[in-house]
Amino acid sequence: MDLSNLNAVERAQMEQLIEQKQMKDFLRMYAGLVDRCFNDCVNDFTSSKLTSKEETCVTRCTDKFLKHSERVGQRFAEQNAQLQQGGQGR
């Protein structure tokens, strides 16, 4: 993101916008993660509480996804930086 062609007021507005979007994105990720781990881990409805096996699965699923997302973020930043550099020359 290059905000250098925005003036101070715009930049403040943009920062506020980014904050709002981050919040929204966080909630979206939370909902998505619940859905993913529920679907992958919980298939037995003979009890109304999570079994210990399901609970372990949910924990692993959550940990794994967060680590996955973090790693993608790192690679994404690298690729994006590369792209920006390449685009600058033209």
Next chain:
Amino acid sequence: MSFLFGRGGAQQQQQQSSLNLTAAESELDMITDLFNRIVETCYRKCIPAPYQDGELTKGESVCIDRCVSKYFETNAKVGGKMSGGAAGR
């Protein structure tokens, strides 16, 4: 890729105020969307469901790195074709 990360050379900053902001917002939206699609797709392709533990395995990690790289490449290829430019070569 200019459609993705392009920024116009805006001279008349004051007049273009809302335009600049709109451009920055759609750029942010596009990047966020791309990121979210990559997270979703590469998770589906690299992390199989019965979870043995909460760590990423070596194989999964390598898969993720390659997946992100290939997704970007594919993104550029398709983008190049769609805009008819030289980026699709």
